[in-house]
Amino acid sequence: MSAEPDEVIRTEQLTKVYPGDIRAVDALDLAVRAGEIFGLLGPNGAGKTTTAGMLTTRVIPTSGRALVDGVDVVAHPVRAKQVIGVVPQTNTLDRSLSVWENLYFHGRFFGMAARVARREADLRLEQFRLADRAKVPVLALSGGMAQRLMVARAIMHRPAILFLDEPTAGLDPQSRIALWDILGELHRDGQTILLTTHYMEEADELCDRLAIIDHGKLLALGTPDELKRATGADTFVTVSAPGDLDAMATYLAQHVDGVGRADRVDSTVRLMVRGTQGVLPAVVTAAERGGFTVTDLSITEPTLETVFIDLTGKDLRE
Amino acid sequence: MTSADLLVPARTPVAASLVAFRALLARDLTVTRKNLREVVPRTLLQPLLLMFVFTYVFPKIGQGVGGAVGDATGSFSTLLVAGVVALAIIFQGIQSVALPMVQEFGYTREIEDRVLAPLPVSLVAIEKIVAGAIISFFSALLVFPIAAIVPATPVNLEIDWPVLITLMPLACVMAGALGLTFGTRFEPRNVPILFGVVVLPITFLGAIYYSWSALEPIRWLQLAVLVNPLVYMSEGFRAALTPSPHMSLWAVYGALTGFTILFTWLGIRGFKQRVVS
Numbered sequence: 001m002s003a004e005p006d007e008v009i010r011t012e013q014l015t016k017v018y019p020g021d022i023r024a025v026d027a028l029d030l031a032v033r034a035g036e037i038f039g040l041l042g043p044n045g046a047g048k049t050t051t052a053g054m055l056t057t058r059v060i061p062t063s064g065r066a067l068v069d070g071v072d073v074v075a076h077p078v079r080a081k082q083v084i085g086v087v088p089q090t091n092t093l094d095r096s097l098s099v100w101e102n103l104y105f106h107g108r109f110f111g112m113a114a115r116v117a118r119r120e121a122d123l124r125l126e127q128f129r130l131a132d133r134a135k136v137p138v139l140a141l142s143g144g145m146a147q148r149l150m151v152a153r154a155i156m157h158r159p160a161i162l163f164l165d166e167p168t169a170g171l172d173p174q175s176r177i178a179l180w181d182i183l184g185e186l187h188r189d190g191q192t193i194l195l196t197t198h199y200m201e202e203a204d205e206l207c208d209r210l211a212i213i214d215h216g217k218l219l220a221l222g223t224p225d226e227l228k229r230a231t232g233a234d235t236f237v238t239v240s241a242p243g244d245l246d247a248m249a250t251y252l253a254q255h256v257d258g259v260g261r262a263d264r265v266d267s268t269v270r271l272m273v274r275g276t277q278g279v280l281p282a283v284v285t286a287a288e289r290g291g292f293t294v295t296d297l298s299i300t301e302p303t304l305e306t307v308f309i310d311l312t313g314k315d316l317r318e
Numbered sequence: 319m320t321s322a323d324l325l326v327p328a329r330t331p332v333a334a335s336l337v338a339f340r341a342l343l344a345r346d347l348t349v350t351r352k353n354l355r356e357v358v359p360r361t362l363l364q365p366l367l368l369m370f371v372f373t374y375v376f377p378k379i380g381q382g383v384g385g386a387v388g389d390a391t392g393s394f395s396t397l398l399v400a401g402v403v404a405l406a407i408i409f410q411g412i413q414s415v416a417l418p419m420v421q422e423f424g425y426t427r428e429i430e431d432r433v434l435a436p437l438p439v440s441l442v443a444i445e446k447i448v449a450g451a452i453i454s455f456f457s458a459l460l461v462f463p464i465a466a467i468v469p470a471t472p473v474n475l476e477i478d479w480p481v482l483i484t485l486m487p488l489a490c491v492m493a494g495a496l497g498l499t500f501g502t503r504f505e506p507r508n509v510p511i512l513f514g515v516v517v518l519p520i521t522f523l524g525a526i527y528y529s530w531s532a533l534e535p536i537r538w539l540q541l542a543v544l545v546n547p548l549v550y551m552s553e554g555f556r557a558a559l560t561p562s563p564h565m566s567l568w569a570v571y572g573a574l575t576g577f578t579i580l581f582t583w584l585g586i587r588g589f590k591q592r593v594v595s
Contacts, residue, residue, distance in 0.1 A: 018595075053595070056434065057434075057594075058430070058433065058434075058593065058594060058595070059594070059595050060594060060595070076331065077438070077439075078331035078334060078335055078436050078437060078438060079331050079436075081434055081435065081436040081437075082326075082329075082331075082334055082436040084434075086431075086434050088427075088430055088431075090427050090430075091426075091427075092426070092427050092428050092429075092430045092431040093428070093431075094345075094428055094431070095426055095428060096349040096352070096353075096418075097345070097348075097349065101348070105341065105344070105345045105348075106431075108341035108344065108345075109338045109341045109342065109345075109432070109435035109436070110326055110334075110338070110435070110436060111326045111327065111329055111334055111337045111338070111341075111436070112325060112326055116325060120325065153431075157325070157326050158325055158326065
């Protein structure tokens with residue numbers, strides 16, 4: 001199987017089984033194109049970090065193949081490490097060095113001449129608005145600044161692919177948005193980015209394409225819009241009413257135009273409806289005609305969360 | 319040619335590994351240099367106190383131990399010099415390699431980033447040994463003058479240069495490898511055990527205060543301490559620096575080489591287990 005010319009990440013039946021027969025990643029097939037922001041979306045424990053670990057040489061696959069920039073990560077880990085940049089989930093900045101030195105030595109590890117590494121460290125600090133912190137120890141940085149520095153470090157050597165594992169977990173909302181801006185800028189400059197996240201908004205906001213995974217398996221793949229459309233409904237209408245909700249669900253499915261599906265969810269009925277025009281009055285009228293008293297009614301545009309619920313029957317949040 | 323090519327010249331994996339290895343070493347030595355204000359006192363204090371109490375205070379207050387041994391081999395000071403140099407090297411191996419590594423594995427996970435540098439993981443581990451060896455080497459140089467100046471009784475030095483020049487690097491690399499092995503096998507909360515249960519017996523039973531041959535009357539102990547790498551270092555430096563009686567050089571070089579191989583292997587294995595799953 002040969003890779004497409006613009007493919008920078010490819011996995012073929014990639015599998016990781018941990019002792020105790022825990023299948024963290026199960027026969028995963030992925031292809032990421034040059035220049036896109038690709039998201040691995042899934043709940044905690046879905047296998048996102050293990051997948052990123054295998055692609056970045058830190059986790060050895062049990063079977064299957066993983067290629068980054070055309071390099072087999074298992075057969076040629078050193079070559080693979082030359083072309084990737086990694087922002088891991090935890091702060092792995094070098095505590096013994098200053099902010100500037102973190103960048104400088106990273107450049108040196110990757111083979112930059114001392115002069116080039118010095119210049120690049122200065123440039124990155126400017127770009128990531130950390131220039132005034134150049135000399136401070138990294139322990140003195142806030143969470144958001146530390147995260148920015150980790151991104152700056154990861155792209156110092158101009159990797160073909162930038163990996164970010166849950167990049168905004170634990171960041172305050174402001175720092176999260178600042179990081180999204182940075183990733184957006186890198187994306188505009190053509191940087192290929194693979195990120196893992198369990199935040200739907202993040203996946204929705206940033207990613208060109210998404211793979212939704214759970215229990216190590218790929219559940220769906222596409223652009224956020226494609227995934228939302230794939231649920232077969234434009235909007236969700238949630239109806240609250242006393243009485244026999246199962247009967248109401250069946251009745252509404254038959255008597256409201258455009259209802260694709262009606263499910264009882266806890267003490268409400270959830271309708272998947274195509275088109276929102278006049279849907280709320282139609283639901284109320286139909287319910288009353290069927291002898292049901294509507295006590296509350298709400299409308300929700302489909303989100304990746306609803307896509308996820310649709311695919312797995314469970315909530316994405318921990 | 320793109321700008322990326324100019325920033326980082328294209329290199330084969332072997333060339334990239336060599337460059338990364340050198341840079342990792344430069345990073346470790348930079349950190350040591352930045353921390354000299356801590357490194358120097360921690361290196362000097364132990365040998366200073368040892369030499370001071372055993373070879374200055376004891377003779378002055380008339381304690382038997384530490385006085386002139388009274389034979390042709392010279393004083394207790396002479397005996398202790400070799401042990402103190404050996405002790406400084408092995409301590410530095412543990413302090414400069416094992417302790418930071420325990421932290422990096424246990425709390426900070428900093429090591430994960432260095433593992434992503436473009437070189438094989440085993441070379442990242444070997445770099446730690448080399449850095450530890452270099453730091454141990456300079457510690458020994460630092461300690462040597464103390465051993466010569468502090469004692470109240472004369473120190474009878476007789477340097478065997480070929481032995482010294484070959485033994486120093488071997489002992490330093492062994493200490494670095496020992497540090498790597500300890501560093502990959504101890505959790506931060508177990509550091510007190512490392513010092514209390516492992517390092518303490520190594521130092522007390524490491525032929526620092528007596529030559530190995532002097533243990534003859536306690537035969538079982540003389541045999542038991544042969545598992546202690548410090549014994550061979552102390553005896554080796556005794557041969558390299560003083561006219562004191564010492565263990566056969568074959569045993570010294572053989573055992574130190576064996577321990578170096580063993581601890582390098584254990585250290586690399588432990589390191590890989592900690593960073594690759």
